Amino acid sequence: MVCIILNVKPARKTAMGHSRAEKAENHDRILALAAERIREGGLAAINVVELMRTAGLTHGGFYRHFASREDLLAQALPRAFADGEARAAAGKPDAGSAPLRGFVRGYLSKAHRGDPAHGCAIAALAGDIARAEPGPKALLADRLDASADAVAAGLGGEDPAAAYRTGLAVMSTLVGALILARAVDDRDLSDLLLQSGREAALALGSR
Amino acid sequence: MVCIILNVKPARKTAMGHSRAEKAENHDRILALAAERIREGGLAAINVVELMRTAGLTHGGFYRHFASREDLLAQALPRAFADGEARAAAGKPDAGSAPLRGFVRGYLSKAHRGDPAHGCAIAALAGDIARAEPGPKALLADRLDASADAVAAGLGGEDPAAAYRTGLAVMSTLVGALILARAVDDRDLSDLLLQSGREAALALGSR
DNA sequence: TGTACATCAGTGAACGCGCGTTCACTGATGTAC
């Protein structure tokens, strides 16, 4: 006996509970995906329908989590910075001997160049934030300041103000080299940007 | 006697000739404005209606000049790079004594920071081009290569390959510092980025 | 512990706005005779 069923109603995609715990999980997943997407494609790359589909949901439910697309961006941007720093810190090997060397090697690595979605938000978003509102600018300023401090702390103990300026210059070199290495189509030139950036950053750090 | 005229037809905005010469002028003006707007707001900032209004025209005529918005971008992008370099070269004082010093001072000046629309396209667009098609990437690579060469040429005559790498590193530092100085809301931090970037670029150039 | 009900996360069709593009039209340009 052959049984053909036409027009089957698609089975419930998931058990689809609506518990508070599941909402919190979904909320966090949406934010994490948005933080990646932002670093990958910029603030303008966030598309509500696409984002929700990526999270395994439909777009209508978006507004149970966020008041608007702008509200999401305001929440996802700090997340992008935090996640990017966690990754950078993980890439740093032993902070004992040569902290700057490890940081620089991880920052200007081919892996970091090839994966902006999981990398430093300063480099991924500086160009966009240069044209953005005060909010994002203040956020970037705060994280850049912290990064310059961290670099300065790893230098030989000299004048703190001078060390901070060196920290800023190192960050400028690293961010510039990474952005340019990503913006160039020529693989050799891109590799050379990483290499010369590493050399320059270390030279600046050991003056 | 009082004479009230209602519903007057607006006078022809201009003599409005349609000569070949005027078309060429309009075409050039549209491109120049687009090249500025792109550096100011990025590739996505080009709005056909707004651009044509800025040029003193209406949007319908746009397609007498360009096949599409994409076609305009393809023509305006090289223009943005060329115009930005013309400006940078003009800012360079006497190329005799200390060519790098003059270039660095002009590049990381407050004037350049505050006027991306008329400044270097590499810094203005690197973030966008990192996510763009091969075309824009090849263009940026070409102009960056030329800039690194120019910087290298101004250094003491040593190993050309090493000088080129130094040129790239100097460009990374300058571009990074300028982008970050524009992306930050804190005036003091922004000024410090310019200053430390100038010091670092000169230090790299005189190793 | 069991039952009734309110809440609300998630669904998917529909709406409205912005924007790139099209098109019928105008009138000066510039060419053919």
Added chain:
DNA sequence: TGTACATCAGTGAACGCGCGTTCACTGATGTAC
């Protein structure tokens, strides 16, 4: 040199698509009794 006509730069209404947002609805959650 003058006249008739074809060309085409520019106009502005209209179209269509993408996308953020809204809304009526579903059904599991979780609370009140």
